[in-house]
Amino acid sequence: MTTSTTALPSPVPPAERMVILDIIRGFALLGILLMNIEYFQRPLQALMLGFNSEQSGLDYAVAWLSFTFVQGKFYTLFSLLFGLGFIVFIDRAQQKDSAAQALFRRRLLVLLLFGVVHLLFIWGGDILHLYALVGFLLLFFINASVKRLMVWSVVLLLIPILLIWLGSLAVEAAMQVPEEAAKLQASFAADKEKLLQDIARGDVLYASGRYWQVVQWRMYEFQALYISPALLVFVPTILGTFLLGAALGRAGVFSNLEQHQPFFWRLMWLGYAIGLPLALIYGIYGTEVEVISPSIRNAALMTCSTLANIALCLAYMATLVNLYLHKVRFIGVLAPAGRMALSNYLLHSIVFTLLFYGYGLGLYGEFGRAVTTLMALTLYGFQLWFSQYWLQRYQLGPVEWLWRSLTYGKRPALKI
Template sequence: MSSLTTATPTAPQERMHLLDIIRGFALLGILLMNIEYFQRPLVAMAYGLDTSQTGLDYATAWSVYTFVQGKFYTMFSLLFGMGFVLFLDRAREKVSSPRWLYFRRIFVLGLFGFVHIVYIWGGDILLTYAIAGLFLLLFVNTPARRLWKWGVAFIALTILLYWFGAWGIQMAMNSPAAPEMMADFDEQRAVMAEMIANAHQVYATGSFAEVVQFRLSEIALMYGGGGIIFFMPTILGTILIGASLARLNIFTKPIEHRQTIRKLLIFGLLFGLPSALFVGLFGIDIELMIPDYRGAQVFTLQAVANLGLCLAYMAILTVLYLSGKKWIQYLAPAGRMALTNYLTHSIVFTTLFYGYGIGLYGEYGRFGITLMALALYGFQLWLSTWWLQRFQYGPMEWVWRSATYLKLQPMRKAA
């Protein structure tokens, strides 16, 4: 380990260009998924696809539900795991206490996430990454081929817990306690229906203070019960798989791993595509809050589809990158400013839709708001390129780096 005590951030020329491209593409998928929940309560996610839609709205919603939802937060999680390894490995070369530097980086990310989830939008993923990131310190010295096994084990644990829950409920339904349990389920459904109705009202017409107050209750319902038990291990497991991929240099040195990337593509399509189609055809009306055998089956196939298609998408981008397709280079600047662009999504669309802003909540169908999402993403591709021609970092990336290294970083590029 280096004896240096002054840490410096990664210079732009040292960045992994392919990872920026993948991160830029992941931003698109995250936005296509999140746009629904800028106009729909987050708790409604437990009920699957909104089947009340018709025509282009339904076709758009179904396509995103089948091929996008879950696949891109998985991609972001893999990228976070890769970033974890790359950051720590570089920190070891520069400072005597790399774990402390990493902890500062995670702490600042957690602050971003806290502000985002409370004051901007409840669908934040940053705070979850910060919490999961603390557990990653337990795996600093774990070899790559054990990291991915740990990752798969955490994901499998989540699936197993859901199956145990379904089994337990099924056993209870065959016991004398069944009527009482059914009454409890009906009460839970009534509470959820009331919360969803209140959410529509508050987000459409409420003041900023009312929205924040309601958002806290929605977050508590989503994560305070069993939600965090099922969500956190999946995120941590996916991050560990990403850390393994980084240690194996699969996407950081892709030229040396063409064969592995082709295998990931085949694996992803072979397992991920059929699973995604099954969920899209037979799992659109699932009720995940109350486990049963059908829900457990869909939950399992969703996990397979999320990881499988995510790896396939990443492999396809890598093949295009290695074959010299120039158009995918436009994704890289957006990926370098991923934090800024991600937070901008929430600021723009909550301002556009919520009652304390312009108040367009519920005014447009899924197809219309998806077009809005694509328009914003296209603008961000241009703006990110323009910005990085003049500055070294995106605005939020600059804040994050400066706070991590406890020193204001040079923002403008040298003339």
């Protein structure tokens, strides 16, 4: 027999949604697309090489703007929203006297399924599987106070910076010993040569490979990128940002925006004051940073990048809140796209892999960054219109409906 303590609650009705979170989510969706568009035409392992300096003219300018003001900031924003959503989800579920933790685990398992399908069969740059796996760690903080969430957030976000500095200092020390320096230089050269070979192989497969060849290559890329020491950076960064969002949610700053308007004004100005100079430093001096080449200089620049990502993420978020509180109407168009963020995110991958990859139209590598960015903006503009059109007729996006159905074990109403 099912009791009231184990029954799964019903999904949250659309009327109970926080519109500002949908607006921020819709904006984050744009930023993620503007970054991902590069890697629909570039193997994911090229991330290890950093900025693509082979571009010129308008392509270089567009790529640099994205590198400086978009890259890292919007995944951070999306991660923050995930943590904030965790608190909203758990608190609402607990109010209904339900098995909140069991429900959240089911929600994560379904998200993990979506992520694995996306990663293997659509596009290898998936972030959903990481969100789902790291999301299970949030259950250790289910009743944590705002202070505890903030402390853990800061500690976790500092771990990658500390690891980068320790690695760089160790390499610098070893370089002072001639024998060790020669070994390290040979090792770095071999690693880079292997990476360049992988990137060249990926270019060929994405440009002209058959579908199942590309699927197999995605599995190889996944192993190279994720089943590696990089997890020591990915996991603390994602969890730390989750907890930062959870702290904002538990503090209630989004439950009563008007009351917390001074907080958002301070957050906006402080975020820009810290984030813009650091982002510009990284944008100017960090275009030659390669993850595979540890050095004191690279560690300093990557520290600037990490801090800029957090500061500008918070500044962008606070700016949207302030515009919303001042009733600036145009930002409202972002909300429908934010309500359908998962469907729209997956559509990005479907559209651009079919457009660029060899098993689709085969346009891989045919366009520079300026043109592909224009393509991204065009698709996003279409999504703004279509999301509004869809939600005038249906309560949920198609993938959101499936997510809720599998999470709650029953099909919510779809049509309005």
